[in-house]
Amino acid sequence: MYAATLAPVLAQVEIRNRSSENCIQQNKLCPGWIVDHFDRYTHPLVQHIVLTVVSVGIGFAIAFALALLTRRRRWAVGPVLGFTGILYTLPSLAVFFLLLPITGRGTLTAVIALTAYTLQIIFRNIVIGLDNVPDEAKDAGRGMGLTDRQLLWQVELPLAVPDIVAGLRIASTSTVGLATLAVFAGAGGLGSEIVAGSNITFKTGVVAAGGLAILLAFALDVILLAGQWLLTPWRRVRPA
Amino acid sequence: MIHPTLAFLTDFSNAFDFIFHTREAQTGGVQVGGLHQVLEFTWEHIKLSGAAIGIACAFAIPLGLALGHTGKGELLAISLSNVGRAVPSLALIAFFVAYLGVGFTNVTLALVLLAIPPILTNTYVGVRQVDPEVIDAATGMGLRAVQVVRRIELPLALPSIFGGIRTSAVNVVATATIAPLAGVLTLGDFILSANVYGADGRLAGAILVALLAITVELVFATLQRLVSPKGIKVST
Numbered sequence: 433m434y435a436a437t438l439a440p441v442l443a444q445v446e447i448r449n450r451s452s453e454n455c456i457q458q459n460k461l462c463p464g465w466i467v468d469h470f471d472r473y474t475h476p477l478v479q480h481i482v483l484t485v486v487s488v489g490i491g492f493a494i495a496f497a498l499a500l501l502t503r504r505r506r507w508a509v510g511p512v513l514g515f516t517g518i519l520y521t522l523p524s525l526a527v528f529f530l531l532l533p534i535t536g537r538g539t540l541t542a543v544i545a546l547t548a549y550t551l552q553i554i555f556r557n558i559v560i561g562l563d564n565v566p567d568e569a570k571d572a573g574r575g576m577g578l579t580d581r582q583l584l585w586q587v588e589l590p591l592a593v594p595d596i597v598a599g600l601r602i603a604s605t606s607t608v609g610l611a612t613l614a615v616f617a618g619a620g621g622l623g624s625e626i627v628a629g630s631n632i633t634f635k636t637g638v639v640a641a642g643g644l645a646i647l648l649a650f651a652l653d654v655i656l657l658a659g660q661w662l663l664t665p666w667r668r669v670r671p672a
Numbered sequence: 673m674i675h676p677t678l679a680f681l682t683d684f685s686n687a688f689d690f691i692f693h694t695r696e697a698q699t700g701g702v703q704v705g706g707l708h709q710v711l712e713f714t715w716e717h718i719k720l721s722g723a724a725i726g727i728a729c730a731f732a733i734p735l736g737l738a739l740g741h742t743g744k745g746e747l748l749a750i751s752l753s754n755v756g757r758a759v760p761s762l763a764l765i766a767f768f769v770a771y772l773g774v775g776f777t778n779v780t781l782a783l784v785l786l787a788i789p790p791i792l793t794n795t796y797v798g799v800r801q802v803d804p805e806v807i808d809a810a811t812g813m814g815l816r817a818v819q820v821v822r823r824i825e826l827p828l829a830l831p832s833i834f835g836g837i838r839t840s841a842v843n844v845v846a847t848a849t850i851a852p853l854a855g856v857l858t859l860g861d862f863i864l865s866a867n868v869y870g871a872d873g874r875l876a877g878a879i880l881v882a883l884l885a886i887t888v889e890l891v892f893a894t895l896q897r898l899v900s901p902k903g904i905k906v907s908t
Contacts, residue, residue: 521889522882523846529863529878533680602757609760623762632766632853642763649758
């Protein structure tokens, strides 16, 4: 009885599969094939997320430390911007292969290159954010008896959150894009579904993997905005 | 005997040898490397990037000036560069190659799309930043709208516009590295066809691409300073 009801369904699945394979053989854009083979994108997508989050995370940690170090040494801001500016300018693909003799192929090389790229954007935004804190707010904090350290963590950094998040958003969106090149460093990611060897003419793969990268960029952007919303409750108070 | 941790220095010295002296290809037969081929690929790299930046400027600057002058299309001008950043350059190039085919024209078009958003956004922002009182004064002196754009808004927006061109140029030069995937032999070919040029050629390609990107950045940073009217030096 089951066989009788299932047979037409199975036949349909069969036809659909065959037509989607046919479509692929003719190298057309085949949405059906993407749906049928979605699992092949899971691993590259996870690699892509890891590359992006780790690179932006380390980039943030380094940029944050640099920003705090240069707070009392304003003369150092220029040189740090200059140096990170060079790292930002270097094309990631070149950096992958400049690092190759030193760190070899793989995730480490890709993460170093992507991290180097994010430093300038994040550092600049932290410095701008701290500079934008109104003097009145700092004076009020000091008047309440806050030490320098308390002032930094309880007044200045919270008020700088919007500028810092703006930097992280630019950095994460750009890094998702650059991480598609990580495949050339042997680190996988969605780029491996765009480039096969030196062939980039697989129409369906380009749309599926490229589309996933764009969706990932937007998803990370939304998460960062949500983080900003949670960290800045005072901005949500409606004026009476 | 060189210390093992410094062995990579040998790799770099071999890469420089590849840049200056020809050698037989890994695949045999033809000669590769040497200054002649390096210059040939560098020229192709510059030609491709220059064409893309030129076309992008011709399109984005007038549009940005028009939108900025009228104050219309703010959402488009601002959000375009955010959306543009989210599109991976590799996916953009691959999309053009897969759907339109390989070749110089198609790669140029893909790079134009990559270059437009920063130039458009910066032109728009540069024009909107102009003090409204300056424009009032100009209008009061009898300047027509076109004159206001050409003689007031454009010069005052130039530093911002060149900031946009600089961002785009660095981006385009970096992305032109993957143009060999689309049949245009830029410096990236040394990197992407390691089976022909060998590991030395690949490292040489990485060095050359990095040098070219830094040169482009320095040239545009200088241009940006030169076009800044006295008194409104914009720090970037």
